[in-house]
Structures are given as structure tokens and as C-alpha cells.
Amino acid sequence: MKKNALWLLLVLMLPAIAYGRKPEKKVTVSSGRKEEDLVTGLPGQPPVNFRHYAGYVDLGPRQKQKALFYWFFEAQHNSSGRPLVLWLNGGPGCSSVAYGAAQELGPFLVRTNGGNLTFNDFSWNKEANMLFLEAPVGVGFSYTNNSVDLGKLGDQVTSEDSLTFLINWFMKFPEFRSNEFYLTGESYAGHYVPQLAEVIYDRNKKVPRDSRINLKGFMIGNAAINxxxxxxxxxxxxxxxxxxxxxxxxxxxxxxxxxxxxxxxxxxxxxxxxxxxxxxxxxxxxxxxxxxxxxxxxxxxxxxxxxxxxxxxxxxxxxxxxxxxxxxxxxxxxxxxTENYFNRKDVQVALHANVTNLPYPYTPCSGVIRRWSEAPSTVLPTIQKLLTGGLRIWIYSGDTDGRVPVTSTRYSIKKMGPKVMLPWRSWFHESQVGGWVETYAGGLTFATVRGAGHQVPVFAPAQSLTLFSHFLSSTPLPSKRF
Amino acid sequence: MKKNALWLLLVLMLPAIAYGRKPEKKVTVSSGRKEEDLVTGLPGQPPVNFRHYAGYVDLGPRQKQKALFYWFFEAQHNSSGRPLVLWLNGGPGCSSVAYGAAQELGPFLVRTNGGNLTFNDFSWNKEANMLFLEAPVGVGFSYTNNSVDLGKLGDQVTSEDSLTFLINWFMKFPEFRSNEFYLTGESYAGHYVPQLAEVIYDRNKKVPRDSRINLKGFMIGNAAINxxxxxxxxxxxxxxxxxxxxxxxxxxxxxxxxxxxxxxxxxxxxxxxxxxxxxxxxxxxxxxxxxxxxxxxxxxxxxxxxxxxxxxxxxxxxxxxxxxxxxxxxxxxxxxxTENYFNRKDVQVALHANVTNLPYPYTPCSGVIRRWSEAPSTVLPTIQKLLTGGLRIWIYSGDTDGRVPVTSTRYSIKKMGPKVMLPWRSWFHESQVGGWVETYAGGLTFATVRGAGHQVPVFAPAQSLTLFSHFLSSTPLPSKRF
Incomplete structure (x- = not known):
């Protein structure tokens, strides 16, 4: 049964309602050359030897009023030979920049209330080129010039707009078009990621080979899926x-x-x-x-x-x-x-963000999305379809999260009825148990992360990098202590 | 159904078996005056302004071949006005000195492999006079001169010998006879504590008023009870x-x-x-x-x-x-x-321990108890009887212990079918949730300790002291953050 009219009951949202009534500001930002998006002089940033870019990609030509904000970190070494990985946070309405990039797995973490960024020794851009996207419009710095769009948000709009973003992003960064491409995310990205994978997968069947996106698989954590x-x-x-x-x-x-x-x-x-x-x-x-x-x-x-x-x-x-x-x-x-940091004007200028002067402050989870009008009650059929289609799918779970707990994920996977290939066993990070893992027929792996909450890389940074690395290389997680 | 012949299958016990074959050494230690047991010059001990005593109490006249070892800490302030509390570890066979006193809740913790003791800011002797007992014989420094005794151990022997110990200990320390008396313990002390409470309770009915032990209640943690x-x-x-x-x-x-x-x-x-x-x-x-x-x-x-x-x-x-x-x-x-510390000769001399030169090393859990010949499958009827008898009974559970987990204790309490008086609610230690608590009719309280393992005071020292303090004063755990 499909769910309609799932409302976000954010009762303290009067400011957002007020913004919705403001006269429309018609501002359009060009999706220009990537060089314009190169980030230099980010306040508090430690020096690094990899490039990072941030800015907008508009969704034209059909939806030129919408633009999605991204932050992209080239891999720390051998960028051209590494996979490209998109990270999505959930919500709906929460920002991959404020959470994924700045609190969880990016190279620069906001760890104090001062202006300094902390270098993350376990950043996922050690393994891959990491692309953080704020989607849909209304999330973080992503915006629309037509506030009517904010009333028509849901899973489908998100996946379609994210696909358009990706197609246009590859026009800015054509050198990554042939790299292996993976989707990752957590929480409500348990919807976003399989849904985006599906529209990419379906599109790949219809377009010429050189227009295809080289999607190989996805990984979702503490994910709402059923x-x-x-x-x-x-x-x-x-x-x-x-x-x-x-x-x-x-x-x-x-x-x-x-x-x-x-x-x-x-x-x-x-x-x-x-x-x-x-x-x-x-x-x-x-x-x-x-x-x-x-x-x-x-x-x-x-x-x-x-x-x-x-x-x-x-x-x-x-x-x-x-x-x-x-x-x-x-x-x-x-x-x-993070909320304080991304509301700083100098930070926004450095990131090429908020160029339209949004009439509301930056918040980690959106203050302007008032409803979510469309979401299926399950994405298990989507996951099944993509497994059959040959994608590598890893599902992980920090086991001290109460919101989308490990019990939920276990029940959900059981519901899919996958055939166990390698039975339940400990996996190790260096000398201690990182969690447990079970491998199923057809490319599905389930791994837990011991003692980690909802945002796994926050609580188990080294373990999460190990997990990510093994997902990318499609190799079994370490089964021995030493 | 009573259980017989529950064997301790400690398969690597050849040294113990060898000891069992040694010729009997008939050594008896007098249960002398308490002044002889005063501990002075304990290696590595920080200076304190309370007294502590350690030594043997023999179980004569009937069982003069047996002697149980204790370590007693007067309360840090107002010792005479504070309750007297006995702490028992479980096993069977594990030492209240090596665990309870030296790792968990005593004032001197063995926290490094060097000789220094760490002062415990959350020692339970802030609230009470704390008596740690190694029982039965074969545990820690407690001994028997007749090795046949080691083959006849079980719950009943333990409770009877512990009662005899107490009666004789009060002869050494008559000034504590009228203080409120409580039993505490964890793990298999879920058997020891209610069983000892029962023999005290039953004896109190038979002896003259001035021979009674002033038992008011008990508290057990992560306790095997059913x-x-x-x-x-x-x-x-x-x-x-x-x-x-x-x-x-x-x-x-x-x-x-x-x-x-x-x-x-x-x-x-x-x-x-x-x-x-x-x-x-x-x-x-x-x-x-x-x-x-x-x-x-x-x-x-x-x-x-x-x-x-x-x-x-x-x-x-x-x-x-x-x-x-x-x-x-x-x-x-x-x-x-702790094993290293209590095997030191200078430590043993300071504690008046190992006066008979035991033919085996000190181990936190006994290496010489080979079987446990008697234990009931449940102590719930004992707990029920003592509740009815008017004792205050608190059961607590560190919720990250897998050995006697919080689920076990919840099932066990549910089995007793107590009537809920104050329903399930958070309790606070200072500004954070310490755990959850439910209060039942008739003097029974169940409290969890959030994020604590089997030995709760090790993982949540401040919270455990709060819990202990409220148990002693029979006041509700704090229900507010501030």
C-alpha cells in the first residue's frame, strides 16, 4: 500500500510559513565551470593536499528555478583512479553537508563552537571521491525560486531532482564520468538511496552508453526501509x-x-x-x-x-x-x-553558498519543508529489483541507535528472505570486534557496527572507514583479531 | 525442582586437583581482637582518615578448620551512625576482595599494574561501613584445613558459613551490632544474598533480641535468581x-x-x-x-x-x-x-592474609573449587518470603551486561508478578539519565543502570553510589534532570 499525505508535523514552523508567503525572488545561478566552485580560504580549514569544490547545480533546462547545493572532496590520493561516492542524509529535510560532511565522514569536522575545523583522520575521502548533496530543494543551501515547489516535495521529486543534479554535475566534472559510482547514506536515505539507484538504473537502460552513470552499488546505514x-x-x-x-x-x-x-x-x-x-x-x-x-x-x-x-x-x-x-x-x-558555522557569512562566501540570500537561516534539518506528500511504505521491492539487476548492496547498522534500530533492520532483511551465504560472524577492526556481519546470495551484505549510534561514523570513525573500504572493494570484512 | 550435582566444569584445573591431594596442613588462626586486624601500611595505599581492618574469622567451635577472610572499611564519616553493609561477589568461587573491594566499589582500587592503589571518589563507604567477605572456603584467602570441605561446597554451605562468620564477626566488632544491616552483591550473589538473608531472618525469630542481626534489606545487581x-x-x-x-x-x-x-x-x-x-x-x-x-x-x-x-x-x-x-x-x-596485587607477599602481610601459606596462588575466581553440589534453580520464593517478612529489596541491572542481562531480570521479576506502585520512569544522576526504575508493592524496587556492564560500579561509579545511597535511605531515585 502506498502512503499519501505523510505530513511533517513540525509544529513550531511559523517562520517557514511566513517565508512561504514572501514575494518570489527570481534569482538564477549558473551551473558554471567547476573552477568557479573550487573552495579556497575556507575559514578554520586545516591545510590539505586535495581539492574540494562547493556550489550549486541548477536543474535546468526544465526546472531552472531549482538549484541543489553540493560539497565535493577529491580523494586524498589517486583521485582519478578512485570511485566516486555520493552521500545522502535523511530527514526528510536534513543536510548532507551539516551532517555527513561536517559531523560524520568528511575531511573537515565541526567539533567545537569556535571557527576551527578538525581534520578527520578517518575521512571517507581516503578511499573515494566524496560528493555531499543537499536534496531536495529547501534542504540546507539548496533552494527554489518558486516557493510552490516547497509544498510539492516527496520521495519521487527528490529522486528525480537528484538524478538531474547528477547528470548536470557530471557535465561540470566530466573526468569522473567513467569512475565507478556508488551511493551511500543513512536514516531516511534508506528511501533516497535505493530510489535514486533505481532511477539511475532505469535511465541507464534507455540512454546511449556514453550517457550512462557507472553505478555499481550502494550502502545504507540505520536506514528506514520497511x-x-x-x-x-x-x-x-x-x-x-x-x-x-x-x-x-x-x-x-x-x-x-x-x-x-x-x-x-x-x-x-x-x-x-x-x-x-x-x-x-x-x-x-x-x-x-x-x-x-x-x-x-x-x-x-x-x-x-x-x-x-x-x-x-x-x-x-x-x-x-x-x-x-x-x-x-x-x-x-x-x-x-555546525548550525553556527554554516550560518557564518564568511563560510557561506567561501563555499559559494547562499548566493540568493535565503530569507531564512541555515539549519541542519530544514525549517522550510512543511510537508512530505509522497513516500512508499517500503523500499524492499526496489532493493530486490536492484539486487537482481546486479548492484552490490550493503546495509549496515550502528547497534546503539534507538531510532532505526538494529532490530528493525534485522526484521526488514528477514522479510526479504535472502539466502544466507556466509553465516553470522564477528568482524574485526584491528584487534577488537567491530560488529557482526552476514552475507546473502545475490550481492547483499548486512553488517552491524558495535556500540555505534544512528550516525555511525561519529561514534565509530575508524570502524566506519573499514566498513566503507570493504564495501568499495567488495571484500569480506576482517574475520580475525590480528 | 531442586538441582543437584551442578558441576563447575573448570577443565583446566589440574593444579587444583593436585592441591586436593596434598597432605592436610592443620593450621588454625585465632579470631582475635579487631585491633590485630587493623590494616596499616598497605602497599600503595593513599592516606585516608577512616580505619580499615582485614583478617580471618574462623567458624569455630564446630568448624574450627574453616576460616573466612574479610576486609572491612569504616564509613568515611560518622561511622557509628551509618549502616553496616556486607558485599558479596558471585561465581560461585569469586572473591569480594578482588572484585567488589579492589575493582568496583571499595575505597582503594587496583587500576594499574604497578603497586599504587587509586582512591575511589565514589566508594560506597561514603555512605556505609562496608564489609567484604570471601566465601565460602576456597575463595580468595578463605581456607579450610580439611580439603574434603572443598568437595562439599554449595549454596547451603555458603549461607550457613556466612552466617557463622557474621555472628563471630560481630563478636569482634560489637559496636556495629545495633547498626542497620544490609546485604549487597552481584551476579551469583543473586543466590548468596537472599539465601543469607533468609538464614538471618529465620535465626532472628529463634534467638533472644540481643543476639539478633539488625537486617533491614538487601540489594542485588545483575543477579542470577531464576x-x-x-x-x-x-x-x-x-x-x-x-x-x-x-x-x-x-x-x-x-x-x-x-x-x-x-x-x-x-x-x-x-x-x-x-x-x-x-x-x-x-x-x-x-x-x-x-x-x-x-x-x-x-x-x-x-x-x-x-x-x-x-x-x-x-x-x-x-x-x-x-x-x-x-x-x-x-x-x-x-x-x-588485582591478581598480581593480591599475590604480593607484602600486600598479604599488610592485610593479615594467607597466614597459612596456601599451597596455591591467589586468583580472583577460585582455582580450587571443583564442584558445586547444591543450588536451587530459583530463589524467587526466598525473595517473596523476605518481602513478605518486611525486608527492603532492590534489584538493579547494568543494561550492557550480556551474562545476566536486563532482559533476564525483567523476565524474572515479571514471573514474581508484583503489583506496580510507581510505574517505569527515568531516574537521573545529576543531569543525565542514570537508568530506569519501577517500584512495586511490598518493598520491591527494580532499577537499571544505563550503559553499565555486569560489574555496575566499574562502569558507572557515580551512578552506582547514587543508587546505593537511595537504597539505604529508602528514598525514590531522582526523577528530574536538575
């Missing part, structure tokens, strides 16, 4: 990790019939139990259940914190309590630091 | 924490019929699955699933590491793989440091 199992896993995880009572766990199963296909007709009892469930996470970080929450008064930002993943499971989107969840990382105040 | 639910929780925890495969989890339930009362007749399939389950924990620390294991070559000790809890659930005691589990703490090599 609403019913995601929901069941969410509730079971909270119980097995001692966050909710026996009674609430049992009541959720009995009143919400979690294992059944979801409908929008929920009983009052179910809704009450969901409310209680959400409140059970009020006091801790659902994205990393064993780390502290940010309590620093320095971290308060102008806009209220919103969750990184709000749309799925849809049961929860009937209620407005998800936006009460603290959104946190390893240093739980990091998110506020 | 074999069937402990076993089910163990297996379910390993699945929900992504340590074992769907297949193995499902097979364990189907072939071992975990939810049923255990019998000793297990199918070959069940035994095979148990073996695979045990092996799944080979690579990580089952007692703290997210921390590293000790790999330092400095930490190798003369005897192989044995688990801290070997006897229960009994299913596993049919197999010898449990002794392959790494036994670890926060600094996973700490256990080896």
Missing part, C-alpha cells in the same frame, strides 16, 4: 534495551497490531501508547541511547531542534512529539556548532 | 543486541524449550546450539558487550581466566565453553592487575 518491520523493531528495541516498561511494550503490540500492514485508522488506545512511547525517549538521545544529551546553554539555536528522521515509521507522524527528541551525536552539542 | 527466565533472557538479549543470528536464536528456543522448566535431559540439537551460542561470545566481553577485551600481554596470569559466574543457568554448565569467556572490566586488564 515501515511495518521498522516500527516493530523500534518498539522491541526499546523494550529489550530497558527503555520502556513491559506493560507499554505489550500494549503497543496489542493495540497497534504492529506486525500488520499499517493503516491510518489507529485506535485511541494505540495513539495513547505511541504518545507514551515517544515520551519515554524524552530524557535520552534516541539516536545514541548510551551517550549524554547536549545540555550546554551555548548550544541553543534560534530554531527548535527537529529530529533527523521524521517521516517513517508513519505511525509516529500522526503525532507531533517526535520533534521533542533531542538530536545528538558523540559530542551531543556538535549539531549546534 | 534459571529458566535467566536463560531465556540471556538468549533473547544476545539476539536483540545483534550478537547472534536469527537462525541460532530461533533454534535455541525451539530445540531447548527455554521457557519450560529445565531438565538435565537435553537433546543433541540443543547442546549443539548452546555450544554455538557460547562461541558467539568468544570475541567480546560478555560482561560488558560494548567495551574492548584485554589483549595486553602484561595481563597474562599464571592461571587461565575463568568466568565470574559459572553455575547458572545450569543449561550451560553441561558444557565447558564458559571458561573461555574473557572476564573483563572497564579497563579490561584490571582483573589481572
Amino acid at each position: 515501515e511495518e518491520t521498522d516500527m516493530t523493531g523500534l518498539v522491541d528495541y526499546a523494550w529489550s534495551h530497558a527503555i520502556v516498561s513491559d506493560e507499554l511494550h505489550s500494549n503497543l503490540h496489542s493495540t497497534c497490531r504492529l506486525e500488520e500492514e499499517q493503516t491510518s485508522n489507529k485506535t485511541i488506545q494505540c495513539i495513547e501508547n505511541i504518545k507514551a512511547f515517544s515520551e519515554a525517549y524524552n530524557d535520552i538521545d534516541i539516536y545514541s541511547i548510551y551517550t549524554p544529551v547536549c545540555l550546554s546553554s551555548d548550544s541553543s539555536s534560534s530554531s527548535p531542534r527537529r529530529p533527523k528522521l521524521v517521516v517513517s515509521p508513519s505511525l509516529f507522524t500522526y503525532h507531533d512529539m517526535w520533534d521533542k527528541f533531542p538530536a545528538a551525536g558523540y559530542d551531543p552539542c556538535t549539531e549546534a556548532y | 534459571e529458566e527466565t535467566d536463560m531465556t533472557g540471556l538468549v533473547d538479549y544476545a539476539w536483540s543486541h545483534a550478537i547472534v543470528s536469527d537462525e541460532l536464536h530461533s533454534n535455541l528456543h525451539s530445540t531447548c524449550r527455554l521457557e519450560e522448566e529445565q531438565t538435565s535431559n537435553k537433546t543433541i540439537q540443543c547442546i549443539e546450539n548452546i555450544k554455538a551460542f557460547s562461541e558467539a561470545y568468544n570475541d567480546i566481553d560478555i560482561y560488558s558487550i560494548y567495551t574492548p577485551v584485554c589483549l595486553s600481554s602484561d595481563s597474562s596470569s599464571s592461571s587461565p581466566r575463568r568466568p565470574k559466574l559459572v553455575v547458572s543457568p545450569s543449561l550451560f554448565t553441561y558444557h565447558d565453553m564458559w571458561d573461555k569467556f574473557p572476564a573483563a572490566g572497564y579497563d579490561p586488564c584490571t582483573e589481572a592487575y
